[in-house]
Amino acid sequence: SGMDPFSRRSTWNIIRGVREGRVTVLTTHFMDEADILGDRIAILADGVLQCCGSSLFLKNRFGAGYRITCARRKEGLADLAGHRDTEVATVIRKHVAEAELLTDVGAELSLRLPTSAVGSFPALFQELDSRLDELGLEHYGLSMVT
Known part of the structure; x- marks a missing residue:
């Protein structure tokens, strides 16, 4: 902590x-740092080990x-100005009913x-890819929430 991003x-x-x-032991409060640097990550609370595993396991x-x-x-x-639930979100929910809107601001929808x-992702991606122009999308990306 206390370091600038660079x-x-x-x-x-x-x-x-x-x-x-x-073997290097590091401590951090930043999950992105643990994710990038750690092969195995241990989570402690009040000095007691709560969980240990790879980044993917923990996620x-x-x-x-x-x-x-x-x-x-x-x-x-x-x-699209003023519309909270766009056709894009409808397409996503067609494949993943539990999809939860996070943001719909300007040019970005999350x-x-x-x-x-995860089993529904291939069909979702295939539909998004085939309807990119029709849906007015420049591109889309998927990331794991940490």
């Missing part, structure tokens, strides 16, 4: 560069799922998708 990244690069064949066990972020083409923004819906 110094933090520089420190991360140094640690990643020298970690081969070594699957305790994470809030995935976030799909859709970027609209700029020329379509005026038509929804949370539960981990349990």
Whole structure:
């Protein structure tokens, strides 16, 4: 803590560069830092080990799922002003009924998708890919919520 973003990244690069064949123990309050630097992550509360595992294990066990972020083409923004639930969200909910709207601001729409819906992702992506122009999307991306 107390480091500016550039110094933090520089420190991360140094640690990643020298970690081969070594055991390094780091402590942090930042989950992104633990995710990037840790092969195994241990979570402590009041000095007591609560859980230990890989980043993926912890995300699957305790994470809030995935976030799909859709970027609209700029020329379509005026038509969408004021609409909270767009056709894009409807398409996503067709494949993942539990999709939860996170943000719908300007050119970006984000929804949370539960981990349990991962089996529906291929069909969802196929429909989004085939209807990208029709839906007025520039692109979309999926990330795991930490």
